[in-house]
Amino acid sequence: MTDIPKAPAEGRLAEGHFATWRRAAAARLGPLRHLPALFRLALATDPRLGLASLVLRLLRAGLPALMLYVAKLVVDAVVAGRAGPPPVSGWLADPRLHHIGILVGIELGLAVASDLLGRATSYVDGVLAEKVGNATTLRLMAHAASLDLEQFEDSAVQDRLERARRQVAWRSNLIGQLLGQLQDLVTALTLAVAVGTMLPGLVLLLVLALIPSFLNELYFNARGYRLAWRRSPDRRETDYLRYLGADAASAKEVKLFGLAGHLAERFRALADRLLAENRDLARRRALAGGGFATLGTLAYYLAYLVIAGEALAGTLTVGDLTFLGGAFLRLRGLVEGLLLGASQLLGQAQYLDDLFSFFTIAPTLRSGTLSVPERLREGFVFEDVGYRYPGESRWAVRHLSLRIGAGEVVALVGENGAGKTTLVKLLTRLYAPTEGRILLDGRDLAEYDIDSLRDRIGVIFQDFMRFDFTAGDNIAVGRIGAREDRDGIALAARRALADAVIERLPGAYDQRLGRRFEDGVELSGGEWQKVAIARAYRRDAAMLVLDEPTAALDAGAEAEVFRRFADLAAGRSALLISHRFSTVRRADRIVVLAGGRVLEEGTHAELVALGGRYAELFELQAAGYR
Numbered sequence: 001m002t003d004i005p006k007a008p009a010e011g012r013l014a015e016g017h018f019a020t021w022r023r024a025a026a027a028r029l030g031p032l033r034h035l036p037a038l039f040r041l042a043l044a045t046d047p048r049l050g051l052a053s054l055v056l057r058l059l060r061a062g063l064p065a066l067m068l069y070v071a072k073l074v075v076d077a078v079v080a081g082r083a084g085p086p087p088v089s090g091w092l093a094d095p096r097l098h099h100i101g102i103l104v105g106i107e108l109g110l111a112v113a114s115d116l117l118g119r120a121t122s123y124v125d126g127v128l129a130e131k132v133g134n135a136t137t138l139r140l141m142a143h144a145a146s147l148d149l150e151q152f153e154d155s156a157v158q159d160r161l162e163r164a165r166r167q168v169a170w171r172s173n174l175i176g177q178l179l180g181q182l183q184d185l186v187t188a189l190t191l192a193v194a195v196g197t198m199l200p201g202l203v204l205l206l207v208l209a210l211i212p213s214f215l216n217e218l219y220f221n222a223r224g225y226r227l228a229w230r231r232s233p234d235r236r237e238t239d240y241l242r243y244l245g246a247d248a249a250s251a252k253e254v255k256l257f258g259l260a261g262h263l264a265e266r267f268r269a270l271a272d273r274l275l276a277e278n279r280d281l282a283r284r285r286a287l288a289g290g291g292f293a294t295l296g297t298l299a300y301y302l303a304y305l306v307i308a309g310e311a312l313a314g315t316l317t318v319g320d321l322t323f324l325g326g327a328f329l330r331l332r333g334l335v336e337g338l339l340l341g342a343s344q345l346l347g348q349a350q351y352l353d354d355l356f357s358f359f360t361i362a363p364t365l366r367s368g369t370l371s372v373p374e375r376l377r378e379g380f381v382f383e384d385v386g387y388r389y390p391g392e393s394r395w396a397v398r399h400l401s402l403r404i405g406a407g408e409v410v411a412l413v414g415e416n417g418a419g420k421t422t423l424v425k426l427l428t429r430l431y432a433p434t435e436g437r438i439l440l441d442g443r444d445l446a447e448y449d450i451d452s453l454r455d456r457i458g459v460i461f462q463d464f465m466r467f468d469f470t471a472g473d474n475i476a477v478g479r480i481g482a483r484e485d486r487d488g489i490a491l492a493a494r495r496a497l498a499d500a501v502i503e504r505l506p507g508a509y510d511q512r513l514g515r516r517f518e519d520g521v522e523l524s525g526g527e528w529q530k531v532a533i534a535r536a537y538r539r540d541a542a543m544l545v546l547d548e549p550t551a552a553l554d555a556g557a558e559a560e561v562f563r564r565f566a567d568l569a570a571g572r573s574a575l576l577i578s579h580r581f582s583t584v585r586r587a588d589r590i591v592v593l594a595g596g597r598v599l600e601e602g603t604h605a606e607l608v609a610l611g612g613r614y615a616e617l618f619e620l621q622a623a624g625y626r
Helices: 010-045 047-061 063-082 095-146 155-170 174-198 200-230 232-245 248-256 260-312 318-359 420-427 450-455 471-482 486-495 499-503 525-538 555-568 604-610 613-623
Strands: 379-387 397-405 409-413 435-440 457-460 543-547 573-577 589-594 597-602
Touching: 010 047, 010 095, 010 174, 010 318, 047 063, 047 095, 047 174, 063 095, 063 174, 063 318, 095 155, 095 174, 095 318, 155 232, 155 318, 174 200, 174 318, 200 232, 200 260, 200 318, 232 260, 260 318, 379 420, 397 420, 397 573, 397 597, 420 543, 420 573, 450 457, 457 525, 471 486, 471 525, 486 499, 486 525, 499 525, 525 543, 525 555, 589 604, 589 613, 597 604, 597 613, 604 613
Parallel strands: 409 573, 409 589, 457 543, 543 573
Antiparallel strands: 379 397, 379 435, 589 597
């Protein structure tokens, strides 16, 4: 006899289905976990405004039921009055009208109170939303500043950051929407209790008829969120193309290379693809939503018919009919709004997940506790250091061993891609070595406090930032804690030859630079470079790092900058990166990098005499001047 395989136990099957449903529900409702954090943020931002919004809404929530009940009393009073004898001295003197007038006055007062409470709520919500938006933006900026440079260069982190930035602008009014839902819920409950005491089944009928619309909205909100998540890279590219096509920084090359049409076509192709997907989703949502909404409408008119039948049967007064008709109409709108609003809140909470999930990204670099001394004793030592960018197989630097002594000026020379800028980022702990270690005064660089380390290093990168701030603030960012020290800013400008540039500006040190804002003045490349050098000099640094510091300067300005640099660097360590041999030959020692390793090192004379790669590059450059 053949054994028949046993079917899985019924309980196990049920458990499996339940687990699947539970996981799906958790995925749908999971983003709601961020709502308490949002409420805490609102209360921390302005507790009085948050409490005021809640109290105003609760006061207003009970008014609709009261107004409908007073209207019922008015109708019943009119019907009862018509059954009595006509007034003897005219209707104005009729005591029955006085009673009705009092009721109408009460309803008027309730209507005015509802309007005033609504306006006050709108004002409070508007101010609170702006404050919460500002507070969230500040938190976003602070958290972004805490992340490592590696994380900023990760496209996945950039996508999350872009989504988080969008949510700060779009979801700051979510607190008001949540409180509005609470207000509508209280109003709906009061009306449901009133209607339920007269005709209990009608409320249940209405809720059951509207649940399909709620589930439909829930489904399409989730689909919309997944579409937005998947299209984040495309959204970032459309933003980038929009920026390129309408920004002063790119305008010259866009015009000279005739890129306007190409950029517009790339934008159009991406935007049309995004539009097509959004339009398809919106069409299917509208078709399904229209069908389900019809169920709610049918339920309402069925209830209306039941109410009319009860009135004809004499179980309801005309006032009851008025009250129930108005209450049920209002209740239908409220329940529909609550269900759809809850679905939309779930959808918005999914987007809110983008914001709060960004806050969960933790920096990978760990700060030490040691403070960097004002002046170095031994300097920096790279011991067999290697670094590989995340996700790449090629090493940017490998087996790199190098010393930068205290008070020594070292120049780095190498072709593009040799690893010079990577070395600087390792030195400043923007990156951590993948292998090997870096020592500062004999201690591992990781043992030092990151802020203390960077406070003692003055850096100017080749692609330095051109801030659309005032000229003074562009220098002050080098030591932002002493921004009001105008004498120190002016001294740094003189050392970098930027003082003559700034003093020619209409507003001098108070002149805004750049063309982004109306009153801005643009500088030439060489003038900007002098301002950037002044920014590095403003720092009271034990170590100066200058990456192509004179690339945009003429020969005379370059010579004067380095004459002053020699005075400033006395007693400090300095690292120079340059392709100009007129610059690097002034260094105490020159290091030639190739393929991420030290190829040669020595003084200018020693390296020329060696006849290696440095001598070859020097000869190539010198030949151009013959």
